Amino acid sequence: MVNQSELNKDEIGHWNRFVLENGGSFLQSFEWGEFQESVGRRVFRFTVPSSSAGADFGPLRQSFSEASEAMQAQFIENTIPVIKKKYWYCPKGPTMNRTIRGQEFRDRIKDLIDEVKKNLPPNVIFFRLGPEWEIKQGIEKNLESLGFKKLHYDIEPSQTLILDVTRNEEELLAQMHEKWRYNIRLAKRKGVKAKLTSCDDVNFAGYFEKFYRLVDTGTSERKSIKHHPREYYRKQLRINNPPTPLSKGGAGGLKIELFTAEYENKIIAANIVAIFGQRATYLHGATSSEHREVMSPHLLQWEQIREAKKQGCTEYDFWGIVNEHTIDKRKKSWEGFTRFKKGFGGQEVNYIGYWDWPLDKFWYAVYRGVQKFRR
Structure with missing residues (x-):
């Protein structure tokens, strides 16, 4: 995980450059994360190396500055009212390297799942992706096979x-x-x-x-x-x-x-x-x-x-x-x-919409049930 306090100006620029070069959204920009922190939310950033860089994420500085990234993801922590549990939300993200295709695409998403799980606090019951990946790319089956659940509504518009x-x-x-x-x-x-x-x-x-x-x-x-x-x-x-x-x-x-x-x-x-x-x-x-x-x-x-x-x-x-x-x-x-x-x-x-990866199946089922009733 990339810690904001560890990043210098060049590395912040590198973050944005990766998002832009790979067609990412302004919601994955470094500035949007800073804005979310200014309104009281915690922000967490991850980088995933390409297969050529090996499966090990390595030192934060090294993995962040090398030109071998496959993916970046900026998560915002949200609190669920009443039950006081939390979830992480990656708005219009993650951003995937344009060159990633096929099996490597699926493998890098799996790497992101593993890395996020290692860094989640115990009161986080799920994390959510909402990438700008188009329906015609046929990515949904990969997400389903990795355990993601399709959300029945949008956060930001998917069309x-x-x-x-x-x-x-x-x-x-x-x-x-x-x-x-x-x-x-x-x-x-x-x-x-x-x-x-x-x-x-x-x-x-x-x-x-x-x-x-x-x-x-x-x-x-x-x-x-x-x-x-x-x-x-x-x-x-x-x-x-x-x-x-x-x-x-x-x-x-x-x-x-x-x-x-x-x-x-x-x-x-x-x-x-x-x-x-x-x-x-x-x-x-x-x-x-x-x-x-x-x-x-x-x-x-x-x-x-x-x-x-x-x-x-x-x-x-x-x-x-x-x-x-x-x-x-x-x-x-x-x-x-x-x-x-x-x-x-x-x-x-x-776009393909919003996808949740449940960590606590009981509380996630409670959350989904309440959301279906409210919406």
């Missing part, structure tokens, strides 16, 4: 829409639904102004309060959407380690930005976007029930896409849709979100 933003703006507009292009033009004509702000902006505190007011009384009130406490969003928006391109020897870096849409001197929509490597992700959104006729969400989303292009991104992830692969109760309530996102174009991507 998403990814837009290729390497195209020029005219091409991006052309592939949208015509009504979406019209709504963007309409918002501009009506005087809606979209703005990017970040934690170092002198007016950030005011923008943040207006964003949270929308979260607390706008979207959530109308759609019964659960949201995080104020301080969770505030700390999230303090993540500001500008990404540097791998092509220029960069080591990644995660940046979280706040976008707002203003109409008649009032903020009526606001979104949070994460930028990690060459992917921007639309993470959170909030809208007012007022002035819906000016179509501010359409313009705001378009300006986020344009800003992603400016910052060197090649992909824009809309972070969640529903389709035939959706397995939980989101399907009905997310139909409107899905239509809105699909109007901008993009390619559907379907």
